[in-house]
Amino acid sequence: MEIYVLVKQVPDPEAIVKVKGETELEIENKYFTNFFDEIAIEAGLKVREKFGGKLTALSVDNRRADALRRAIAMGADEAVQITDPALEGSDPFGIARALAAFLQGKPFDLILAGRQAMDDDAGTVGLAVAEALGIPHVHGILSLEVDPTERVVRVAREIEGGKEILASPLPALLTCQKGLSVPRIPQVMNVMKAMKAQIKKVDLASLGIDPTEVGPQGAKVRVRRYFPPPRRAAVRMIKEDFPENVKTLVRLLREEAKVI
Amino acid sequence: MPGEIWVFAEQQEGKVKKIALELLSAGALFAEKTGQPLGALLLGSELKGATESLIPFADKLYIWDDPELAVYSSDTYLPAMAALVRERGPSVLLGGATSTGKDLFPRLAAHLRTGYAPDCTALTIEDDGSLVATRPLFGGKVFSEVTFSDDRPQMALVRSNTFSVDPNPKRSAEVFSVPFVSESARAKKKVLAREKAPDERVDISEAEIVVAAGRGIKAPENFRIIEELAAVLKASVGTTRATVDEGWRELKDQIGKSGKNISAKLYMAFGISGAIHHVLGIGTCKTVVAVDSDPNALIFNYADYGIVGDLFQIVPALTEELKKTLTDK
Amino acid sequence: MALDFTFTEEQEFFRQTIRDTVNRLIMPRVAELDEKEEFPWDLWKEFAALGYLGLRHEEKYGGMNTDTITQMIFYEELARGSCGFAMSVTMQILMGTYFIARFGNEEIKQRILVPAIRGEKIGTICFTEDQSGSDLGGTRTLATKVDGGWRINGRKQWITNGPIADFATVMATVDPKLGLKGLNFFLVERKTEKRDGFVSGQRLHKLGSRCSVTGELVLDNVFVPEENFLGEEIGKGVQYAGEILNEVRVMTAMNALAIAKGAMDDAKGYAQNRIAFGNPISKYQLIREKFAKYWAWYEAAWNYAYKCAWMIQNRLPCTNECMMAKYFATEMCMYAVEEAMRIYGGNAFCTEYPPQRYWRDAKFLLYGGGTHEVLCDYLGRVFLKD
Numbered sequence: 001m002e003i004y005v006l007v008k009q010v011p012d013p014e015a016i017v018k019v020k021g022e023t024e025l026e027i028e029n030k031y032f033t034n035f036f037d038e039i040a041i042e043a044g045l046k047v048r049e050k051f052g053g054k055l056t057a058l059s060v061d062n063r064r065a066d067a068l069r070r071a072i073a074m075g076a077d078e079a080v081q082i083t084d085p086a087l088e089g090s091d092p093f094g095i096a097r098a099l100a101a102f103l104q105g106k107p108f109d110l111i112l113a114g115r116q117a118m119d120d121d122a123g124t125v126g127l128a129v130a131e132a133l134g135i136p137h138v139h140g141i142l143s144l145e146v147d148p149t150e151r152v153v154r155v156a157r158e159i160e161g162g163k164e165i166l167a168s169p170l171p172a173l174l175t176c177q178k179g180l181s182v183p184r185i186p187q188v189m190n191v192m193k194a195m196k197a198q199i200k201k202v203d204l205a206s207l208g209i210d211p212t213e214v215g216p217q218g219a220k221v222r223v224r225r226y227f228p229p230p231r232r233a234a235v236r237m238i239k240e241d242f243p244e245n246v247k248t249l250v251r252l253l254r255e256e257a258k259v260i
Numbered sequence: 261m262p263g264e265i266w267v268f269a270e271q272q273e274g275k276v277k278k279i280a281l282e283l284l285s286a287g288a289l290f291a292e293k294t295g296q297p298l299g300a301l302l303l304g305s306e307l308k309g310a311t312e313s314l315i316p317f318a319d320k321l322y323i324w325d326d327p328e329l330a331v332y333s334s335d336t337y338l339p340a341m342a343a344l345v346r347e348r349g350p351s352v353l354l355g356g357a358t359s360t361g362k363d364l365f366p367r368l369a370a371h372l373r374t375g376y377a378p379d380c381t382a383l384t385i386e387d388d389g390s391l392v393a394t395r396p397l398f399g400g401k402v403f404s405e406v407t408f409s410d411d412r413p414q415m416a417l418v419r420s421n422t423f424s425v426d427p428n429p430k431r432s433a434e435v436f437s438v439p440f441v442s443e444s445a446r447a448k449k450k451v452l453a454r455e456k457a458p459d460e461r462v463d464i465s466e467a468e469i470v471v472a473a474g475r476g477i478k479a480p481e482n483f484r485i486i487e488e489l490a491a492v493l494k495a496s497v498g499t500t501r502a503t504v505d506e507g508w509r510e511l512k513d514q515i516g517k518s519g520k521n522i523s524a525k526l527y528m529a530f531g532i533s534g535a536i537h538h539v540l541g542i543g544t545c546k547t548v549v550a551v552d553s554d555p556n557a558l559i560f561n562y563a564d565y566g567i568v569g570d571l572f573q574i575v576p577a578l579t580e581e582l583k584k585t586l587t588d589k
Numbered sequence: 590m591a592l593d594f595t596f597t598e599e600q601e602f603f604r605q606t607i608r609d610t611v612n613r614l615i616m617p618r619v620a621e622l623d624e625k626e627e628f629p630w631d632l633w634k635e636f637a638a639l640g641y642l643g644l645r646h647e648e649k650y651g652g653m654n655t656d657t658i659t660q661m662i663f664y665e666e667l668a669r670g671s672c673g674f675a676m677s678v679t680m681q682i683l684m685g686t687y688f689i690a691r692f693g694n695e696e697i698k699q700r701i702l703v704p705a706i707r708g709e710k711i712g713t714i715c716f717t718e719d720q721s722g723s724d725l726g727g728t729r730t731l732a733t734k735v736d737g738g739w740r741i742n743g744r745k746q747w748i749t750n751g752p753i754a755d756f757a758t759v760m761a762t763v764d765p766k767l768g769l770k771g772l773n774f775f776l777v778e779r780k781t782e783k784r785d786g787f788v789s790g791q792r793l794h795k796l797g798s799r800c801s802v803t804g805e806l807v808l809d810n811v812f813v814p815e816e817n818f819l820g821e822e823i824g825k826g827v828q829y830a831g832e833i834l835n836e837v838r839v840m841t842a843m844n845a846l847a848i849a850k851g852a853m854d855d856a857k858g859y860a861q862n863r864i865a866f867g868n869p870i871s872k873y874q875l876i877r878e879k880f881a882k883y884w885a886w887y888e889a890a891w892n893y894a895y896k897c898a899w900m901i902q903n904r905l906p907c908t909n910e911c912m913m914a915k916y917f918a919t920e921m922c923m924y925a926v927e928e929a930m931r932i933y934g935g936n937a938f939c940t941e942y943p944p945q946r947y948w949r950d951a952k953f954l955l956y957g958g959g960t961h962e963v964l965c966d967y968l969g970r971v972f973l974k975d
Contacts, residue, residue, distance in 0.1 A: 011398065013399065013517055013537070017397075017398045017401040017402050018402075019402055025402060035518060092366075093369070093370055093373075093376075096370065118398070118399060118517070119397065119398055120397055121378070121379060121395075121396065121397060121398075121399065122366075122378050122379075123362055123366060123378055123379075124366040124369075124370075124376065124378060127363070127366040127367040127370065128366060128367065128369075128370035130367065131367045131370040131371050132370065136334075136335060136448065136449050137334065137363075137367065138363075138449065139359075139362060139363040140359070140362070140363075154452070156455075157359070157363075158359060158512065159359045159360075159454070160272075160358060160359060160462075160463040160465075160466060161456060161457055161462075161463060162454060162455045162456040162457040163454070163455045163457075164451055164453075164454050164455075165451070165452045165453040165454070165455065166449050166450065166451050166452060167449065167450045167452055168449040168450075169448075169449075172449075178511060178518050179511050219409070220369075220373075220374060220375030220376065220408065220409045220411055221375045221376065221377055221393075221406050221407070221408055221409070222406065222407050222408075222409070223404045223405070223406055224392070224404075224405045224406065224407050225404070225405045226397075226402055226403065226404050226405075227402075227403050227404075227405070228402065228403070229396070229400060229401065229402070229403055229540075229543050230403075230543075232548070232562060232563070232564060233564070235550070235560045235561070235562075235563045235564060235565065235566045236564065236565050236566070237560070237565075237566045237567070237568070238565060238566065238567050242569060242573055242574065242577070243577050245567050245569065245574075246567075246574055246577045246578050246581050247581055249549065249565060249567060249578070250578070250581045250582060250585055252565060253526065253547070253549070253565070254585065257526070257546075257547040257564065257565075259469075259525050259526040259546065259547045260469075260493065260526065260582070260585075260586065
C-alpha cells in the first residue's frame with residue numbers, strides 16, 4: 001500500500017506564546033511534531049506493517065524538517081519537504097494546494113493527517129487536500145480497519161452523543177483523533193537513521209504552482225490583530241465556613257452571575 | 261446590498277440543533293445591520309417538524325428533503341450546498357463548530373475557494389458586510405481577530421453558547437424546496453452504524469452547564485456525587501486528563517488540550533488543580549466556580565468564585581441546596 | 590570555521606527525541622522511582638528495547654557508535670528524568686562495558702557485551718573500597734597470578750548496579766607496594782554453580798538516586814581465567830582508567846546540569862505562583878538574585894561542559910578541563926538545589942514537593958569521578974606548577 005502522512009512542525013504545547021505587537025507573536029523556540037500527526041504516522045506504520053508497502057511523510061515547512069525526521073525515526077520509508085519562500089504567509093488552503101499538487105498523479109492508496117495542528121487549531125489542511133484531490137475523507141477517526149483487496153476502509157469517528165461507523169472506498173484521506181493509536185517511541189537505530197536522512201526538498205516551480213495562489217496573496221483570511229486571552233476579574237473566594245459557604249455560592253450564582 | 265446571510269441549520273434526527281438557532285439569532289442582527297435577508301439551510305429527511313421550528317428564525321428557508329440526506333455525509337451535503345451557493349451568492353455562511361460542521365465547512369470552503377474561520381468565539385459584521393471573526397490559537401493561549409478576502413461567502417464555524425437563542429423570534433420564512441440531485445457516479449462513503457454513548461447527556465462541548473472533577477475525586481466510583489449534582493443542574497459531566505489517563509473516565513469527557521474546549525454558561529471544577537492544559541479549555545466559559553482543598557491551587561486564578569474546602573463535603577451539600585433553590589422558583 | 594557555538598539540526602533533533610522519550614517513559618514515574626528504592630526492571634527493559642544501551646559500542650555487537658557530543662546530549666537529557674535511573678544506564682553504557690569492549694576477546698564480547706547492549710546482562714565497574722575512594726593507590730583488592738589465570742580477593746564498595754550485576758570490571762592490585770603502578774582491570778562475573786565469581790555483600794541505602802541499587806561486591810578467592818585480564822600489559826590499570834575518565838567527568842557534569850535545571854525550573858513555577866505579602870515571591874529581589882546567579886552559572890557550566898565534550902571528540906588533551914567541567918557544574922548544582930529548597934520555604938521540608946529530591950540526588954555528584962577536595966588539590970597543583 002502507498003501511504004502518505006501529512007505532518008507539521010508546531011511549537012511545543014508547553015512553549016510560551018505572547019502577543020508582542022498587534023500583528024506579531026513571540027513564540028518560545030521549542031518545536032515538536034504536531035501531536036495528532038504522530039498519531040497519524042503511527043496509524044500509517046501499523047497499516048504498512050500489516051499489509052506491506054511504503055510510507056512517505058510529507059510536510060510544508062520553510063524552516064525545519066524535524067517533523068519529517070521524527071516520521072523517519074518512527075519508521076517512515078521516505079520524507080519530502082515542500083519548501084519555497086513564496087509559501088510564507090500561506091493560509092491553510094494555500095498549504096493544501098501545495099500538498100495536493102505534490103500528491104496529484106501519484107499512486108496513493110491512503111493519506112493520513114492529524115485532525116488539527118496545535119498552533120492554528122484550524123483542522124482545515126487535510127480536508128482541503130481531500131477536496132483538491134477529489135477523494136473521500138473522514139475527519140477525526142478513532143479506529144481504522146483496512147481491506148486492501150476490497151479497497152475499502154472501515155473507520156469510527158466521534159460525533160456528539162456517540163460514534164459513527166463508516167466505510168469509505170480507497171483512495172481516501174483520513175484525519176486522526178486521539179485514541180486511534182499510541183505513537184511509538186522511536187528506537188535509537190531509527191533515530192540515527194533519521195539524523196542522517198536526506199530529506200527530499202521540493203519547490204513550487206517543480207509543483208507547477210503559481211506563487212500568487214499561495215502565500216499572503218492567495219490567503220482568504222487574514223489576521224487583523226492578536227490579543228491575549230481575556231483575563232477574568234480576580235476570583236471571589238467565599239470565605240464562610242461550611243455549610244454557609246455552599247448557601248452563599250448558590251445565592252451568588254443565582255442572583256449575581258444569574259446562571260441558574 | 262446583494263447577497264444573503266446564511267446559516268447551516270444542522271439537524272439531528274429531525275430536530276434542529278440549538279447552535280443553529282443561536283446562529284440564526286445572531287444572523288438576524290447581522291441581516292438587519294447590513295440590509296440582507298437571513299437564510300437557513302436545512303438538509304435531511306422527513307423535515308416537517310424541523311421546518312416549522314425554523315420558520316420564525318429566518319427570512320428564507322432552503323430545504324433539501326431526501327432519504328439519502330437522512331444521515332450527514334460530506335459526499336451529499338457538500339455538492340448540494342455548493343450548487344445553491346453558486347446559484348444564490350450568499351455573502352456569509354455560518355455553521356456550528358460541531359462534528360458535522362468541522363467535517364463539512366473546511367472542505368466546502370476549499371471547494372468554493374472562499375475564506376473560512378474555524379471555531380470562532382466571537383463574530384461581528386461591519387456595515388459593508390465584511391465579517392470579523394475572533395478565534396483562539398495555540399489552544400487558547402492567544403486570540404486572533406480575523407478578516408476575510410473579497411471571496412464570497414465568508415464562512416465561519418462558531419462555538420456553542422457564543423450567542424444566545426432569541427426567545428421571541430419574529431420572522432416568517434419563505435420556504436424553498438431545493439431538489440436534491442444524487443451524484444451516484446461519485447465514489448462515496450457509507451455510514452454503517454451509529455453507536456450511542458451510554459449516557460444521553462449533551463456533549464460537554466455543547467452543554468450549557470458543565471460540572472467536572474479531576475484527580476481530587478480520588479476514585480472512579482466517587483464520580484457518583486458529581487453525577488448527582490449534574491442531574492440537578494441538568495449539566496454534563498466533564499473531567500481532566502488525569503482521570504482519563506487512569507481509565508476512570510472517557511476521552512470524550514476530557515476538557516483541555518487534546519480533549520475538548522467548552523464554552524458553557526456555568527462551569528464548576530471540583531478537585532481540579534488547574535494545570536494550564538485544562539484551563540485553556542475553559543477560557544470562554546462565562547462563569548467558573550472552583551472548589552479545591554489546596555488554597556494555592558492554580559484553578560483559583562481562573563475562576564470567578566472559589567471555595568477552599570473538601571469536595572466530598574461540599575458537592576453533596578451543593579446538590580441539596582440546589583434541589584431546594586431550583587424547585588421553589 | 591572556528592567558534593561555531595551551535596548544534597547541528599541533526600543533534601537538535603536527537604536531543605528532542607531523547608527528551609520526548611524521557612518525558613513519556615520516565616517523567617511520570619520519577620516520584621515513584623525515588624520512593625520505592627527498587628531497580629525498575631520494567632523501565633530498564635523498555636529502555637533497552639529502544640536500543641540506547643548500545644550508544645557507545647560497535648555496530649557488530651548491536652551498538653551504534655555515536656560521537657561524544659551526541660552521547661553527552663543523551664546523558665544530559667536522560668538525567669533530567671530520574672537521576673537514579675540515569676546512573677544505572679550510564680554505568681551500563683560507559684564504565685561497566687568500556688573495558689570489556691576494549692580488551693575482551695571475541696568470546697567474552699559475545700558472552701558479555703552483546704547481552705549487555707541488549708540489557709539482558711547488567712554490568713558495573715569496581716574501584717572503591719572501604720578505605721580507598723579517590724586514592725586509587727590505596728586499593729587492597731589483591732590479584733594473585735596462578736596457573737591458568739588469577740585469584741582475586743577483596744571487597745568493593747559503592748558499586749552502582751552491584752546487587753543486580755551479572756559482571757563487573759574490577760580494579761585490583763598485583764602488589765600494594767607498587768602503588769598506582771600495580772593496578773589492573775579484571776573481568777569478574779557473578780558466582781554460579783558452574784563458574785567462580787563475586788557475590789553480593791551488603792546493600793547500601795542511599796540518600797538519593799534511590800532506584801539505582803548500590804551495594805558491596807565480595808570477591809572471596811575468586812578464580813578468573815587468563816582472558817579475563819583486561820589489558821595489554823600488567824600495571825597499566827590507571828592509564829587505562831584515564832581513557833574514560835574525561836568522559837566520565839563530563840558525563841557527571843551533564844548530570845549536574847540536568848539536576849540543577851530541573852530544580853530551578855520547578856522552583857521558578859513555584860516562585861511565580863506562591864503569594865506572600867500580596868505578591869508572587871518572584872517579585873522580590875532576594876528571590877530574583879537566586880535565579881539570576883543560577884542562570885549565569887548554569888550557562889557557563891553548560892557551555893564549558895560541551896566544550897569539553899568537543900575536545901574529547903576531537904582528541905584534544907583535556908584532562909584538566911574535564912575535571913574543571915565536572916567541578917564547576919557540580920558546584921553550580923549545589924547552589925541551585927540549595928536555593929531551590931530555600932525558594933520553597935517551609936514547603937521544601939515536605940517530601941511531597943520536588944526540591945528535596947533534587948537536593949538529595951545531587952549530593953553524590955560531589956564524589957563521583959573524584960571528590961572535589963581531591964580534584965582541587967590536583968588542579969591547584971597543576972595550575973601553580975610553573
